[in-house]
Amino acid sequence: MIFGVTGDLTHRKLIPALYELIVAGRLSWPIIVIGFARRDWDENQLRSVIRDAVEKNARSRPIDESALSRLMENVSYIRSSFDEPEGYRRLKDLLADRNLTHCLFYLAAPPDAYAEIIHQIGQQELAQRSDGWTRVVIEKPYGRDLPSAQALEADVHKVFHENQIYRIDHYLGKETVQNILVFRFSNGIFEPLWNRAYVDHVQITVAEEVGVGTRAGYYETAGVIRDIFQNHLLQLLTLTAMEAPVGFNADAVRDEKVKVLRALRPWREAEALNNTYRAQYVSGLLDGQKVIGYKDEPGVPPASVTETYLAARVFVDNWRWAGVPFYLRSGKRLPRQLTEVVLQFKQVPLSLFDWRNFAGDAPNVLALNIQPDEGITLSFGAKAPGPINTIEPVRMNFSYSETFGGEPPEAYERLLLDVLSGDATLFTRSDEVQAAWAFVTSLLQGWEDHPVRNLPVYEAGTWGPPGADEFIGRDNRAWRDPV
Numbered sequence: 001m002i003f004g005v006t007g008d009l010t011h012r013k014l015i016p017a018l019y020e021l022i023v024a025g026r027l028s029w030p031i032i033v034i035g036f037a038r039r040d041w042d043e044n045q046l047r048s049v050i051r052d053a054v055e056k057n058a059r060s061r062p063i064d065e066s067a068l069s070r071l072m073e074n075v076s077y078i079r080s081s082f083d084e085p086e087g088y089r090r091l092k093d094l095l096a097d098r099n100l101t102h103c104l105f106y107l108a109a110p111p112d113a114y115a116e117i118i119h120q121i122g123q124q125e126l127a128q129r130s131d132g133w134t135r136v137v138i139e140k141p142y143g144r145d146l147p148s149a150q151a152l153e154a155d156v157h158k159v160f161h162e163n164q165i166y167r168i169d170h171y172l173g174k175e176t177v178q179n180i181l182v183f184r185f186s187n188g189i190f191e192p193l194w195n196r197a198y199v200d201h202v203q204i205t206v207a208e209e210v211g212v213g214t215r216a217g218y219y220e221t222a223g224v225i226r227d228i229f230q231n232h233l234l235q236l237l238t239l240t241a242m243e244a245p246v247g248f249n250a251d252a253v254r255d256e257k258v259k260v261l262r263a264l265r266p267w268r269e270a271e272a273l274n275n276t277y278r279a280q281y282v283s284g285l286l287d288g289q290k291v292i293g294y295k296d297e298p299g300v301p302p303a304s305v306t307e308t309y310l311a312a313r314v315f316v317d318n319w320r321w322a323g324v325p326f327y328l329r330s331g332k333r334l335p336r337q338l339t340e341v342v343l344q345f346k347q348v349p350l351s352l353f354d355w356r357n358f359a360g361d362a363p364n365v366l367a368l369n370i371q372p373d374e375g376i377t378l379s380f381g382a383k384a385p386g387p388i389n390t391i392e393p394v395r396m397n398f399s400y401s402e403t404f405g406g407e408p409p410e411a412y413e414r415l416l417l418d419v420l421s422g423d424a425t426l427f428t429r430s431d432e433v434q435a436a437w438a439f440v441t442s443l444l445q446g447w448e449d450h451p452v453r454n455l456p457v458y459e460a461g462t463w464g465p466p467g468a469d470e471f472i473g474r475d476n477r478a479w480r481d482p483v
């Protein structure tokens with residue numbers, strides 16, 4: 001049951017993911033796709049959109065016609081606005097007619113409609129059933145600060161129990177993000193070093209080549225802080241910083257993640273300004289092509305002070321990480337897409353050798369490359385051949401594609417399958433979302449109390465403004481050069 005079936009998310013991610021699950025033989029039971037949206041569509045139109053979504057966005061080629069027919073054969077469409085009880089009554093009749101055992105509600109609708117949709121589901125008593133399960137998937141943004149997230153929580157909990165609610169952060173569905181835990185907790189040699197005694201600092205980067213495109217309406221209300229930082233970046237941080245869970249199950253993993261979020265030192269007032277650096281892109285060259293600046297994107301007001309780049313210094317105040325800075329950064333219109341988690345280890349106590357071709361930083365860097373070149377690299381110093389002892393930085397490299405071949409599956413495939421199987425490990429729990437918002441709200445409040453009239457700018461196609469280098473440079477550190 002997809003609310004907002006006519007939208008971009010359904011077309012780009014949900015339909016292709018369902019199709020791939022059928023192709024892979026992972027959906028063995030019959031499924032019915034029910035679309036609910038305001039647009040004047042019917043079943044035939046929904047069918048042709050499903051075909052188009054698969055043809056344009058599915059991973060596997062050639063198209064498997066029998067899998068596609070399975071996806072298209074059983075569809076229904078309910079045309080209704082989200083606040084019209086009549087639409088939900090029709091939905092109730094439809095569910096009864098089709099005699100469905102399990103029902104998954106997917107909220108791919110605009111976030112300001114979430115509370116209303118949930119309320120209407122409750123009014124028609126569609127949330128609980130005696131003969132099967134009912135679950136709800138809620139897309140981000142889940143609130144826009146702590147009070148609004150708590151208000152949404154209260155609305156959702158009036159209708160659904162916590163174990164029916166799946167708050168999605170698609171980063172958790174990425175193979176390499178899950179591998180952070182596998183790498184840390186199934187190898188004996190890294191974990192003893194994974195703490196303040198050996199780690200100098202951590203850098204987490206989510207760089208995007210894309211600009212805001214046609215999403216200015218949403219982005220103006222979000223900025224990087226709500227779009228990426230509150231969710232994807234903080235999720236990467238929790239997986240990197242958390243303690244070993246007592247088991248790999250939803251509660252044990254999320255118990256540890258939430259402890260990290262609660263240990264984040266809140267930045268209040270001027271500290272919010274001193275520990276973050278915001279900027280906005282202006283026009284520049286990307287891959288040799290001129291691209292427009294943020295303020296010229298359709299729908300962006302000329303006086304916009306929405307940040308499209310954010311760097312932040314974050315501390316996890318617990319025994320493992322006390323005093324170790326985590327530098328988080330994300331931006332749109334950077335030279336290329338790159339997501340990585342980098343641990344920079346401390347220097348040796350006394351250097352006996354001269355370095356060649358090296359800026360003088362500590363040589364030991366462990367980089368978890370989340371995308372696009374999925375893999376892990378470990379850098380260290382090696383003696384360059386020759387009679388003089390000079391040291392060169394070298395790398396050991398593990399590449400997913402070289403080792404396992406092919407592309408990793410799309411995050412939504414794994415996440416949809418997990419919801420259907422009732423596994424919430426890769427979804428964010430209520431207390432987790434609230435702890436993330438509590439930290440982010442301290443920053444937002446600090447920014448609001450010290451408003452700016454203009455943000456620093458960076459040219460599209462560069463790795464951010466010079467001020468972002470000075471920001472980390474204050475601590476005598478530098479952003480790692482993307483490889």
Ligand code: BG6
Binds near residue numbers: 227228
């Ligand atoms: C989404 C954001 O959550 O993540 C987008 O809303 C962003 O602005 C996207 O582009 C990035 O996801 P990915 O999987 O392409 O790194």
